[in-house]
Amino acid sequence: MSEHGADQHGVHDLAPGDEELDGSGVAQGLRGYLLGLALAVGLTAASFYFAHSPLVWAPAVATALIVLAIAQMGVHLVFFLHITTGPDNTNNVLALAFGVLIVFLIMAGSLWIMANLSHHTPGMDQLMRMQR
Amino acid sequence: MTAAVSGGDPHRIGHSQGHGGAASGRGEGGPAPNRIVVGYGFWLFLLSDIVMFSGFFAAYAVLAGQTAGGPTGRQIFDLNTVALETACLLASSFTCGLAILAVGARMKLKFYAAMATTFVFGAVFLGLELHEFAGLIARGDGPQRSAFLSAFFALVGCHGLHVTAGLLWLLTMMAQVFAKGFRRDVLNRMLCFSLFWHALDIIWVALFTVVYLIGGAA
The missing domain is CATH 4.10.170 (p53, subunit A)
Incomplete structure (x- = not known):
């Protein structure tokens, strides 16, 4: 969706949620969403699994779950909201x-x-x- | 000493000469395009909405143990329902992304299909949540039972209200694309809607972790 917001100088801001796609726009965008979905599903499954699993020492479960949640929020921000570290x-x-x-x-x-x-x-x- | 500095403005606001500064946002080249102003403003609203949610989260975290002899989280939470709700909301977030791709490619039919799928997943999520609430209230475990349940209903209910508003907004966007087409202002509203819907999913991630998984284990 690079047609939005690009000014004539090439140096510009992006609205949150807008993604800069070069080349094959839709296919590239779809790849991003699919990757985000796969990562999010994996992290969610891990959260539900580790909540009641003997693999994690019981007092550490809460910390593990919070770490997984923060990771998943990061995945959502990057792949769904397209927040990047770019200028x-x-x-x-x-x-x-x-x-x-x-x-x-x-x-x-x-x-x-x-x-x-x-x-x-x-x-x-x-x-x-x-x-x- | 260059002319820019002697002019008193080291950032040379409004005088972009293509001097290669990678960082923008100093007002170079005049006001930002409409889409950036709209998107950024809505982003600020979403962040303040998340700050509001953090108040409800803090209340829940403080009150989670205050059950006043009533049921604890472990006794009332059904993790299978929660997993299903989570799957619905995640799938709807994905299809919302597909709708944005369809908007970018100006494909109306795919846009309607993706938005309708998003609506169905969101509605199923809301139905599951209302079913859970109705079951709790029928058993006498409503928000008036204990401080824990007050905080629970306030936090989860607030998220549910946001999803309800999002579903209404979703229908509005489909109607606007139908009536007005992919007009510039409609595109900006779609950007805001997708931000809103993805932000709801981010809040749900925090919610199922803190309320259902950690709260249900305690």
């Missing part, structure tokens, strides 16, 4: 990086502060005992 995608990548930062702050911050609060708050049974 025509700088703005898209920077916006994504900022979004990821905010998501990380909200998730990690919430979990941290709530775990801390719950650690320092006496439980209901303790409160009952203190009232006696």
Whole structure:
């Protein structure tokens, strides 16, 4: 879909989701989507398999699943949303990086502060005992 | 000292002389084309939507253990249904990509076929999710049962609402291509729709991992 957004100088940005195809456009695009689909199916199958598998040490399952999920999100971003590291995608990548930062702050911050609060708050049974 | 620097603008905004800077985005050559403005703006909306979802995810992660004597995730989640939902959404993401390829090649019939397939997969996903919700509520495990179930229904329901909106949008896009053809503004809307649909699949990846697989194991 390179006919969109190309300016006369050849140096240009790409809208997120647009893909720069050279040569046989449709066949090349189809190859990208098929590769993305295959990778995503593989990662999803691995996630469902490792969730209840004796192959992974039980306390490490959550970490393994999160790693697989992040990998699959990367596959979706590259093969379906066509976010690349090319110079025509700088703005898209920077916006994504900022979004990821905010998501990380909200998730990690919430979990941290709530775990801390719950650690320092006496439980209901303790409160009952203190009232006696 | 070159003329550009003495002019006070080291980036020479608006004065692209083809000086070979690989990085663009400094306003060279005037305002960006309409498609980039539309696509980038929608990309920012999607990222802020994902930030909103992260709030629901954080609430779920904090409240996942607060079952108030009610059922835990392990007791109510049916991973076979979730696997089927995941397959449907992934397949619909793929066919949405095929629709974009059909748009690029201006092939109307293939576009309709790909969009209709996307709609069917999305509708099946939504049906499975509603069936799961209805079963939980019928057993008295609705959102009012415990903090865990409140967070669960809020997070998964919010994603379901997005899918519903996406399905309506999908039908709108088919109608617009039918009525207006592959016009430039219709193409821009298709770009936004495909971004939206793929982003929903990305959120679902996080959702089935955090809610169903990790939450179901705890």
